[in-house]
Amino acid sequence: MSIETDIRQSAFSSPYHRVVVNVLYSGNWINHEQMRILKPFGITQQQYNVLRILRGRSPQPVKVNEITERMLDKMSNASRLVDKLVVKKLVVRTECPSDRRAVDIVITQKGLDLLQRIDTRQREWEAEIHQHLTPEEATVLSGLLDRLRGSE
Amino acid sequence: MSIETDIRQSAFSSPYHRVVVNVLYSGNWINHEQMRILKPFGITQQQYNVLRILRGRSPQPVKVNEITERMLDKMSNASRLVDKLVVKKLVVRTECPSDRRAVDIVITQKGLDLLQRIDTRQREWEAEIHQHLTPEEATVLSGLLDRLRGSE
DNA sequence: ACAAATATAATGTTATTACATTTAATGTAT
DNA sequence: ATACATTAAATGTAATAACATTATATTTGT
DSSP states (O other): OOHHHHHTOOOOSSHHHHHHHHHHHHHHHHHHHHHHHHGGGTOOHHHHHHHHHHHHHTTSOEEHHHHHHHSSSTTSOHHHHHHHHHHTTSEEEEEOTTOTTOEEEEEOHHHHHHHHHHHHHHHHHHHHHHTTSOHHHHHHHHHHHHHHTTOO | OOHHHHHTOOOOSSHHHHHHHHHHHHHHHHHHHHHHHHGGGTOOHHHHHHHHHHHHHTTSOEEHHHHHHHSSSTTSOHHHHHHHHHHTTSEEEEEOTTOTTOEEEEEOHHHHHHHHHHHHHHHHHHHHHHTTSOHHHHHHHHHHHHHHTTOO
């Protein structure tokens, strides 16, 4: 369905208005798809995002404030997200030896295993997108999104 | 900043992975921009979205379930959003005469006035996007987003 | 006509978000 | 050295979102 059909809007005032609504709508769409995929694994998108950041550095630790900086949604409370992950034993939290204010977070083997299982499912979902867009189109789309936001 | 710089990710595993993250990130970006714009006017994005739907039909009423169907985020609780708008006297709620289950919502003059003031501010913000994308690029971007979601 | 199914909106509940404040540690200037 | 500013993380909070349930009205099948 085109965006017009989805939200039953017959027309937009300009291509700019249409694209702004479409980016919002498409972001929500991916959000919901991701929630649907992650739900059976018992973690939220934000928690998943944190785990991926930690895996990228594993087995090195990442500090809470660096997690915040790298989150898609910077407003998320990384401290409380880490709480949830610690309870699930997907990460461990240790005081940083060189700076006692800071806290080092490391993903556990259990966390890595979980991510690997999710990866499989994610790739299946991504494969559906392959049927809709060529790699070149995906690249063009990313580039236009960067430009929309004022990237160079 | 490109998406890589923004979230400090040096590389993505594929153009598809990159575009999925980028749509999420760009959706969040617009969300925050919209919040920033709407905050001085004392309404949230979801409330703004409801008001716009109501204006599109004004002075005809719109039923609560039709509002839900046309929201960008279908999970929002239209009933409670309308509550907030009623308190602010931006809409009125009247029982539908032909179906006593349903409720007719109409935007008030105060609501229309508020939207008009917001429109001015929105156009200023949209004008910044004009500097980043041509109308043709905006159209291509919208079309690619529709295709990403599997639209025809 | 009447019971069951469906439709519509409102409400209850729990978790999360957005934002402000607090606590504690480190850095810096005098 | 010591006061002041800054940084890092945690915590408090009010509002909102996600989802389930309820209450009431209408439609449908027999």
